[in-house]
Amino acid sequence: MKSIFNNTAYLEILSRLETLSDSSQAQWGSMNTAQMMVHCRSAIEVALGKKTLEKPNILKGTMLKLMKGMLYNDTPWRHGLPTAKEFVIIDTKTFETEKTKLKQCIEEIHASEDFFKPSKVHPFFGRFTADQWGKSIYKHLDHHLRQFGV
DSSP states (O other): OOOTTSHHHHHHHHHHHHTOOTTOOOSSSSOOHHHHHHHHHHHHHHHHTSSOOOOOOHHHHHHHHHTGGGGSSSSOOOTTOOOOGGGOOOSOOOHHHHHHHHHHHHHHHHHOSGGGSSOEEETTTEEEOHHHHHHHHHHHHHHHHHHTTO
8 A cells, every 4th residue: 555655656646636627527526626635635634733623422433443444455445435524625615726735735744754753643543653644645645536537
């Protein structure tokens, strides 16, 4: 499984992002490209500690922790998986602005040293190693780039 912390995977994601346009059509889901980029950036901001998520109740939290491994394994995610309410983007966004912000966020996480210290805690899934963070971030970006055919 590729990781956003690997230079080759990082450059691949940035290259694929460059092929998106405002007119790129989703192959599934209801987001447009600008909304998708805000959604992806929001998830990275959680990892960076810039955005917080409401903690799930005990039952939901237990269920989510059981699903943790699917975040960073080699199996592609199915289309239409549910997402946290904080990641649902419904308002109109500007494509070029959001593309620039997402690229900056990807660059920031790729360069971050914080993930190689003792494992950081994900608000839904618990402790993640740097390897798990890197793979899950890559997998999320890959999933949504494939959503738009890139």
